[in-house]
Amino acid sequence: MNKEKLRIVSSCQIAKDTVEMVLENDYISKHATPGQFVHLTVDGHTLRRPISIADINREQQTITILFKIIGSGTKRLAAYQVGEYVDALGPSGNGFQLENHSGATILLVGGGIGVPPLYNLGKALAAKGINIISVLGFQTGDYVFYEGKFKALGQTIIVTNDGSYGEKGFVTDVLDDLDFDRYYTCGPVPMLQAITTKLKGKDGYISLEERMGCGVGACFACVIPVNDGNGYKKICKDGPVFHAEEVAL
Incomplete structure (x- = not known):
């Protein structure tokens, strides 16, 4: 850095x-x-x-x-x-894992300003010939962006809270019928909690949005507890990407 x-x-x-x-x-x-x-x-x-x-x-x-x-x-x-x-x-920070995707279908689930890093990831995966499914959630149709860019990568589903564009509801409402091998998600913590609960047992990674102090792991302003009870991880340095079962949301 x-x-x-x-x-x-x-x-x-x-x-x-x-x-x-x-x-x-x-x-x-x-x-x-x-x-x-x-x-x-x-x-x-x-x-x-x-x-x-x-x-x-x-x-x-x-x-x-x-x-x-x-x-x-x-x-x-x-x-x-x-x-x-x-x-x-x-x-x-540490980014997404890109290896071991041969022949896989990858699900990307983004909410609001958590959508942008998934586009960068999706482009990298698509360049490897990997099948991409994207589910993108926004408050209303006025907030929707990058729909065309994600559609160029693969199947894309837009969800808005009020139904003013795409499907009505939350991103978790449209996941039941999707078949995939691994998921990556980024967005507000309540959304990540809902997704990791719904997709429990599936191989997945989360990217956390967090206010930070120093940004280099020195100030402990952006820590999150790990699930094994053995201390904390620093989002700015150890993350922002973690395995879905690694940290406690």
Whole structure:
């Protein structure tokens, strides 16, 4: 993990309160893997913002991040202009496991801003010829993004809480009829709890969204207990990806 300067190549709103930003940096674009994040400094704010990497283009030396405008920090980040630079630590954390998928069908389940890292993962798996099924949950149709990108990877089901777009309900409501070998999921903790409960016994991995302090494992601000009762894991350093049965949500 390095401290890097990333130049903003593009920035635009792609759904309600949701910004897509493309950042240019040789080191991070070269070394980042699906599931990792960048820890960004935002002007006027003490703590960095952890934002997952939604896409990597090694040829153009860029990464893509998506974030939701939910407070003063992300509002300020959204105001940055093309050509400006953002200070970041990265690539940070441990990402998704990509090996041992030969002939497998992989289920991706994302909720809200937990969707972006699954796109990066899905692209990497699809490039290996792996069958992808994606279930993406959003509050309403106004928040839906990347539907076309996921459909290019395989079967994609959109679910909204109010039924204003796609299926009505929660992501767990559409899982019963899906046949898959392993699942990967990212989203708010209540969603992860519901999914791991419903899919108990299935091989799966979760990626946790969490506010962080230092982002390098020194401050213990983002710990989670492990299921064997033997202490804690640091989400920023040991995660954000864990086996579904490794940690206690």
